Every structure is written in C-alpha cells, then in structure tokens.
Amino acid sequence: MARRILCAGPTAIAPAVLDRMTQASTNPDLDPAYLSFHQQVIKKYQRLLNTEATTFMMLGEAMVALEGAVVSLVEPGDRVLVLSNGVYGQGFADYVRFVGGEPVVFSQDHRHGLDLDRLAAFLAEDHDFALATMVHCETPTGVTNDLAGLAGLLNRYGILSIVDSVSGIGGEKVDFDAFGLDCILCGSQKVLSAPTGLALVTLSKRAEAKIADRQKEVPSFYLNFKNYYAYDDPAFAFPYTMSEHLTAALDEALDRLLAQDYLSLHARYARLTRETVRASGLSLYALDHFASTVTAVCLPEGLSASQLLDAMRAKDILISKGVGPMADRLFRIGHMGNNISEDNFRALFAALDQSFTDLGYPLDQSLEETFTAFLADDRF
The missing domain is CATH 3.40.640.10 (Type I PLP-dependent aspartate aminotransferase-like (Major domain))
Structure with missing residues (x-):
C-alpha cells in the first residue's frame, strides 16, 4: 500500500x-x-x-x-x-x-x-x-x-x-x-x-x-x-x-x-471534511473563520492524538496532531495542495473509521460512508 x-x-x-x-x-x-x-x-x-x-x-x-x-x-x-x-x-x-x-x-x-x-x-x-x-x-x-x-x-x-x-x-x-x-x-x-x-x-x-x-x-x-x-x-x-x-x-x-480552480477546490474539500467530521459525532476545534486548507478535530476524552496517529501510520496514512497545549488533544487533516483527491479522502476516512473502532471509540456514523454520500450532494 x-x-x-x-x-x-x-x-x-x-x-x-x-x-x-x-x-x-x-x-x-x-x-x-x-x-x-x-x-x-x-x-x-x-x-x-x-x-x-x-x-x-x-x-x-x-x-x-x-x-x-x-x-x-x-x-x-x-x-x-x-x-x-x-x-x-x-x-x-x-x-x-x-x-x-x-x-x-x-x-x-x-x-x-x-x-x-x-x-x-x-x-x-x-x-x-x-x-x-x-x-x-x-x-x-x-x-x-x-x-x-x-x-x-x-x-x-x-x-x-x-x-x-x-x-x-x-x-x-x-x-x-x-x-x-x-x-x-x-x-x-x-x-x-x-x-x-x-x-x-x-x-x-x-x-x-x-x-x-x-x-x-x-x-x-x-x-x-x-x-x-x-x-x-x-x-x-x-x-x-x-x-x-x-x-x-x-x-x-x-x-x-494554476491549471485548476484552486480556490473552489480547497473550499469544497474543507467543507466536505468539516461536515463529514460533524456527522460522525466528533467536534471541530475552530468555532468560526474555518480554514480552507486544514481542519483541526477534537478527540474524545481518554483518546490521545499520539494513539490515533500511530494507528493511522500502521495503515500508511499520515495525519497531524495538535501543536502546543493542544498537541495531544487534536488531530488535523490537511486538505491542501496535492493532498486533495477523492481517492485519498476515501482512504483517509475509511482508515479513521477503523482506527477509532480499534482504539475503543467507535464513531456515531461512518466517516467514509458520510463522505461518499456528501460527494453526490449538490450542496458540495
């Protein structure tokens, strides 16, 4: 892989x-x-x-x-x-x-x-x-x-x-x-x-x-x-x-x-990511002025970013933890530049679904299934 x-x-x-x-x-x-x-x-x-x-x-x-x-x-x-x-x-x-x-x-x-x-x-x-x-x-x-x-x-x-x-x-x-x-x-x-x-x-x-x-x-x-x-x-x-x-x-x-409508592309994947995360029961760290290039997500109490990143690396996917005081309380997804592709994000959300389950924190709703449904939604 x-x-x-x-x-x-x-x-x-x-x-x-x-x-x-x-x-x-x-x-x-x-x-x-x-x-x-x-x-x-x-x-x-x-x-x-x-x-x-x-x-x-x-x-x-x-x-x-x-x-x-x-x-x-x-x-x-x-x-x-x-x-x-x-x-x-x-x-x-x-x-x-x-x-x-x-x-x-x-x-x-x-x-x-x-x-x-x-x-x-x-x-x-x-x-x-x-x-x-x-x-x-x-x-x-x-x-x-x-x-x-x-x-x-x-x-x-x-x-x-x-x-x-x-x-x-x-x-x-x-x-x-x-x-x-x-x-x-x-x-x-x-x-x-x-x-x-x-x-x-x-x-x-x-x-x-x-x-x-x-x-x-x-x-x-x-x-x-x-x-x-x-x-x-x-x-x-x-x-x-x-x-x-x-x-x-x-x-x-x-x-x-420059060959792409790069502003619209980043805005779309930012919104897809935020809405997919919210539907799963997880919370966003930012409360307004959401970035088009990165989303920070709050982790459930008891689960550390280090644990989640280790689980994702085992699936050959690299995401980020937080920085500073929130270093182990957040994970971050970079929807920027060449990171952005439908295949990448399907794989990302499937791996996050499995990682949360393996770590004992199953999500309210599948990230991968939600993302797939949103892709076909005219709002996105």
Whole structure:
C-alpha cells in the first residue's frame, strides 16, 4: 500500500514535480538563462497573490522568511503589534524581541478568528505602532483570519503589516494590492506542494521604504531582504547559490495548481471534511473563520492524538496532531495542495473509521460512508 500524506504539511508531492526536480541540469551561478527562468517562476507565483509587487525567493524553509521579515523591517525600539489567536501568531513576539523591538500582543481565544471590532476598539486607544504581525491561516487550529479586514484597520493608522501565509497562499484568496498588505510570506512545502526548501516573500513599496530608511543596518546578511531585490548587476541577483532543482520543482507545482480552480477546490474539500467530521459525532476545534486548507478535530476524552496517529501510520496514512497545549488533544487533516483527491479522502476516512473502532471509540456514523454520500450532494 502506498503511503498517503493527509497531514497539515509538508504535503504530498506529485510525481511530475519530483521528475522536474531531477531534470534540472545547469549552474544558476553561471548560466544567464537561469535568471530569466527564475523570474518566470516568480511571475507564476505572483498570480496567486494578484500582484506584480516585488517578490523573491529565499533558499530555506519558510521560517527563514518569517524571521527575515522581522530582522529586515523591525528596528530596535519599534513598537510592534503582535496579533495572536494561535501558537504561530504568538511566536512573532519572540522574533521582535530578538531584534530589540517592543512587542505588544493583542491576543484572542484560539478557537476564533481575530475579531475586527475588538481590534478597532483597541487601535482607537493605542495605534502608535510601526508594524503589526499576523498569521493568515493558523495551521494548529484550522482558523483563517480576515486579511482584508485586518489590513484595512491597520492602514487607517499607517501600520505596516507582516503576514505569515505559509498555509494560506494557494488555498485562500489573497489580493495583495487590493487588501493593502505590506509583506506576505509563504513556503514551498504547504499548499504549493513542492519540496521543502524555498521561502517566498512579497513586499509593498511602503515595506521597501521602511527597509531603505532604517536608522541602523539590518543585523544580518542572509536574512536582509534588501539583498534579494536591490541589486544593480544581474550577476548578483542572488546573495547565495540558488537551487535550480527546487526552482524547477516549484515551477511544475505552480503549473499544476494554476491549471485548476484552486480556490473552489480547497473550499469544497474543507467543507466536505468539516461536515463529514460533524456527522460522525466528533467536534471541530475552530468555532468560526474555518480554514480552507486544514481542519483541526477534537478527540474524545481518554483518546490521545499520539494513539490515533500511530494507528493511522500502521495503515500508511499520515495525519497531524495538535501543536502546543493542544498537541495531544487534536488531530488535523490537511486538505491542501496535492493532498486533495477523492481517492485519498476515501482512504483517509475509511482508515479513521477503523482506527477509532480499534482504539475503543467507535464513531456515531461512518466517516467514509458520510463522505461518499456528501460527494453526490449538490450542496458540495
């Protein structure tokens, strides 16, 4: 039996994407044609964001872009509003401290999307912030925040935005220009379904100006965003050796994603998953602002995520457990990118039915049978 990946990332990679990776055959440091190819891949990626704003790739897992955004945009003494309704949102506070900034955390229950009315009231009283950080899709909880609404509030006060959309771009609507975003970050290994190793960054003119007008130099070379876009000589377009192999794989993965109505596909499988889970008697962790890319499910009392994941691995299916305080109380299904297929989800729900029964927690209704019935339902 082939192993099926249905976790919250990294996602399954299509054979065609892996094949493109092995066919790469030039030296990106020496071949002028590589720069042209690289820029074509960037343009494909920009279509997911509906923008032509400055965009570049960094060699490294998505975290390199998250930390790089703070290192590049935050100066010592800057007050930074950390919008937090999850583990990853809260994590930005540490990055801000590392560079001498002053994080001010606006926190909210992890089961809800960030409340625009509450934030508006907060900002009316305190809006002296250089920047704000936020997470688009909180992968640990299955909550997606309203980027357009949040950016709109921040822009009233001239607060620049840093957005972690590692699990959002490609599965959730992003209109970088219309939303009024300043810095949005992604990784190759989630919805894009390319191999881990590339981080993608898009910047507004305001963000570029913030970097250009710094009073102190960016305390890094590799993480300094300016080194990736402010160059005069094309021979120095990359401040390091780029990976032709990863870029080629990403190119193929983007072609596959863009060939579909990818937003509708993700929304459909998100709804199918939520309604199938609810019908079985299980409860969703998120209570509103449901993500199109991942669903977090509460486990029955007495059953741990570790037990369930072990049972599913024995059936050659990979799902995720929770993160942080809820690590062993939730399991998560990644309906993102190349994870999505009818066969994969039939196999997933059949294996979950059997695993819950084997562990002594039979469900009220078969997940597999419910999913099959919903597939034929016009509502989905």
